[in-house]
Amino acid sequence: MKKTAILFLLISVFSCKKEQPKEIVIVESKKVKQSEMAALMLKMYDKNLENKKLVLEGKQPKDFPKEFLNIHTAQLTDPSDKKPSFNAFSDFYLNSFKKVYETSKDSLVFRHNNAINSCIACHETTCVGPIPRIKKLLIK
Ligand code: HEC
Structure with missing residues (x-):
């Protein structure tokens, strides 16, 4: 649970700013609208x-x-x-x-x-x- 929260945080920080690390891309495609x-x-x-x-x-x-x-x-x-x-x-x-x-x-x-x-x-x-x-x- 905590881990997911951190990943979401990373997504909001990284999207559009940097090339996203792979594991975040996976989480993003599954969970973020x-x-x-x-x-x-x-x-x-x-x-x-x-x-x-x-x-x-x-x-x-x-x-x-x-x-x-x-x-x-x-x-x-x-x-x-x-x-x-x-x-x-x-x-x-x-x-x-x-x-x-x-x-x-x-x-x-x-x-x-x-x-x-x-x-x-x-x-x-x-x-x-x-x-x-x-x-x-x-x-x-
Ligand atoms: C007119 C501006 C514009 C053009 C032209 C454009 N993009 Fe984008 N692109 C954006 C914006 C703005 C976003 C962020 C969209 C969002 O987050 O809602 C984006 C997001 C993306 C993403 C990330 C999608 C994701 O969330 O995983 C990719 C990959 C991408 N563009 C590829 C391309 C490719 C390939 C082309 C040309 C064929 C292209 N873009 C042309 C503005 C543009």
Whole structure:
């Protein structure tokens, strides 16, 4: 019981600030209610991981996932993270992400990395914790 309390404390301290240690991530996914935004982010993460694999195989991702447009309306864990620049960063991200689906095959790596860099650009202003994880989506 005491241990759980300490972990919760750590979650509130670390979320968005630092890369979270593994055991906390597990506790978090089981016990803490996830915000709509966090859930959407995890889907975006998975989709971009899928896209990275496709692009590395020289294949173009198909069917732009329209649910990602919800980035404009999804509720955040901490609404004060929603800075005035948030909408601009959301559009910047959605535009670069759409280009992955519209580009010619020889620009795929470039377009994919642009999209990932636009995730990172917003995170630098709002939520630095997941940046090391997001960087793994880049194609070197
Ligand atoms: C417009 C700003 C913005 C953009 C663009 C953005 N993020 Fe986020 N991201 C956030 C914010 C704010 C949170 C914190 C959400 C919360 O706690 O409610 C977050 C949270 C996350 C998390 C942590 C989720 C969790 O709680 O476990 C991951 C992973 C993540 N983002 C990955 C990505 C990826 C990958 C992309 C690009 C495909 C991306 N983000 C684009 C602002 C952004």
